[in-house]
Amino acid sequence: MRLVLESETRARLEMSGDGLEIASEGASISPYHLLAGSLSTCTALTLQRGRRASRSTWRPSRFTSRGSTRRSGPARIRRIEMELRCPGFPEERKATAERVADLCPIHATLTRAAEVSRRIVVLTRKD
Numbered sequence: 001m002r003l004v005l006e007s008e009t010r011a012r013l014e015m016s017g018d019g020l021e022i023a024s025e026g027a028s029i030s031p032y033h034l035l036a037g038s039l040s041t042c043t044a045l046t047l048q049r050g051r052r053a054s055r056s057t058w059r060p061s062r063f064t065s066r067g068s069t070r071r072s073g074p075a076r077i078r079r080i081e082m083e084l085r086c087p088g089f090p091e092e093r094k095a096t097a098e099r100v101a102d103l104c105p106i107h108a109t110l111t112r113a114a115e116v117s118r119r120i121v122v123l124t125r126k127d
Helices: 031-054 091-101 105-111
Strands: 002-007 010-014 021-024 064-071 077-085
Touching: 002 031, 010 031, 031 064, 031 077, 031 091, 031 105
Parallel strands: 002 021
Antiparallel strands: 002 010, 010 064, 064 077
């Protein structure tokens, strides 16, 4: 997979090969890219698993995703917009793909407000 940073608020995920490559079209990586990229990547992997489970002949290697964020302050995302492009995907399977995409753990977490716990551990040189 290849995550392409298009601008400060836009990223594009391209399915290609194994692993994850991050490329830039002039934007520096930000936490907003990582959040939108995580959602896109998780959705893509969830759709791949769903395709394998249904033994579909559609190849997700042609899948691309564009995500953008809209902020409501310096450290708060108000909205994430994601567009999934699936060339050659059967129209009659679109509703099924949407249901499978909703099973993405990151999507489920973002839409259901997970409890977050944080602990900062300061280590001394002796530790």
